């Protein structure tokens with residue numbers, strides 16, 4: 205279970221004391237807004253459209269039940285009884301009051317949590333596969349390496365003044381659930397032909413206004429060389445990355461302008477020049493960090509559980525939920541339970557305090573005290589005995605958390621958009637609700653099959669629309685919202701950037717357009733093709749024809 | 756600088772009102788004809804000329820310096836006779852609040868039990 209180390213604990217509690225003083229001085233008028241703004245942003249406090257918003261970090265998306273209970277308590281006592289889980293594996297509170305924020309931070313610190321945001325042009329929080337440490341096919345838990353990178357980069361002076369912010373994601377599985385191809389650096393743990401575990405390294409991915417898929421610069425790198433190699437990547441970036449234009453400063457632009465081959469050549473050349481051993485963590489250091497992610501005490505169980513098998517036969521609804529929302533576990537007799545925060549017509553990623561408490565209790569009783577937050581705005585109980593699956597499902601059902609729609613049409617990613625976000629150009633949540641209501645019939649959803657719809661309320665792409673099989677970007681023209689649709693994007697191991705299909709749609713017609721696209725797919729699919737497979741076979745044309753003929 | 760600051764310098768084309776967020780709870784407010792800051796824009800004080808604008812700016816600056824409000828700026832509105840309607844979508848959203856989560860957002864902070872009942876029931 206991840207916990208932050210002693211250094212972090214001291215740092216966090218000092219930060220709370222400091223921020224309490226800053227808030228008091230701001231309220232008394234001793235600090236102006238100009239002086240206070242950077243201080244509050246460093247502590248995760250934003251002033252959004254309607255109120256303050258506090259963004260609480262969930263490192264590697266990993267929580268225990270005490271922490272989840274605390275998040276529920278904060279929602280109750282200091283906010284409006286709910287929270288919003290985001291694509292950065294964080295939770296946001298939409299209505300905190302400024303004078304309450306130090307008390308909220310105190311409460312978070314009690315359970316080793318914080319809202320400190322790494323800001324500025326540095327290496328940001330590393331994100332990880334939400335099934336890290338438990339996925340059946342995982343080669344190795346990537347989180348210790350993510351933590352190693354975090355500690356290494358935050359102490360490394362060369363990386364405090366990069367041309368732009370820098371995001372890293374890690375996975376230990378062939379299947380990519382961490383969207384590594386859309387990060388500045390994406391790392392995948394994998395075995396080489398000799399069976400040794402190392403890293404496959406991707407550089408130069410990103411979303412935003414210039415979406416790009418990362419280029420693979422190393423097929424396999426020994427684990428022990430990770431920091432040295434990353435240092436070489438960062439040096440090439442520091443040396444050549446553009447600092448004259450904010451929009452061209454990300455590493456993706458450098459990789460694109462140099463070309464993947466030339467960029468790789470420069471990195472390898474730099475790497476050959478490096479004094480590699482300097483960048484190496486000692487085995488002892490690696491072990492110390494790995495201990496923070498030590499697996500829980502699993503029981504010795506049989507592969508199959510007779511009661512569970514019987515429930516699958518007896519209860520179709522349960523069986524369908526298991527089929528969509530439950531995934532194989534690394535440890536025999538256990539399963540990974542994915543909790544959908546996407547009820548039909550609901551707000552993607554929202555959970556009430558009551559739901560948070562129910563999930564916390566379930567985690568404590570039946571998931572070895574662990575919960576994960578996913579970038580798709582869902583939650584996970586990563587360690588459930590197969591024997592307990594039925595009881596977990598019943599409990600989830602009671603709290604309206606048992607939607608069997610993981611990966612289906614209504615499992616929509618949506619950023620807060622213009623309902624909350626100060627940067628938004630259009631609303632995204634109501635569009636997601638509308639689409640969810642339209643396609644919500646579960647039989648229809650199951651027939652449509654795997655489909656990722658992702659919506660952003662502005663070009664910043666927090667809703668990952670570029671990676672949506674159907675992506676929707678909300679824009680504004682002369683005071684009216686409109687929506688651009690992209691098709692064919694993907695954030696998995698076969699990542700792709702979605703392509704714009706044509707002129708945008710109004711808020712009244714965008715759901716019709718999405719439905720037409722879905723119906724077109726259903727008509728033209730062959731032999732069980734998924735939406736993405738069909739799109740890749742036929743291209744955008746049939747969809748464009750259908751959409752623009754009818755609208 | 757607040758998002759609407761640049762509009763202050765421009766020549767005035769339509770009526771403007773002054774908006775900001777309260778320092779304490781961050782809520783959206785508008786400067787009223789009686790000089791108070793209130794959530795609704797019904798009784799907002801209108802600026803029709805450059806002189807009016809300058810006056811509103813001065814009031815906003817003063818209130819910000821007094822740490823009552825944060826980031827005051829002018830927004831353009833359409834005066835329909837019966838109501839004021841902000842021209843920009845963003846400002847219309849600020850004026851009327853989120854269009855989602857209504858079961859929670861119609862209440863003030865710290866009333867979670869009601870929220871749970873609303874969803875569970």
Ligand code: SF4
Pocket residue numbers: 619620621622625626627628629660661662663664665666667
């Ligand atoms: S994509 Fe834009 S609107 Fe959506 S959360 Fe990000 S900044 Fe806000």
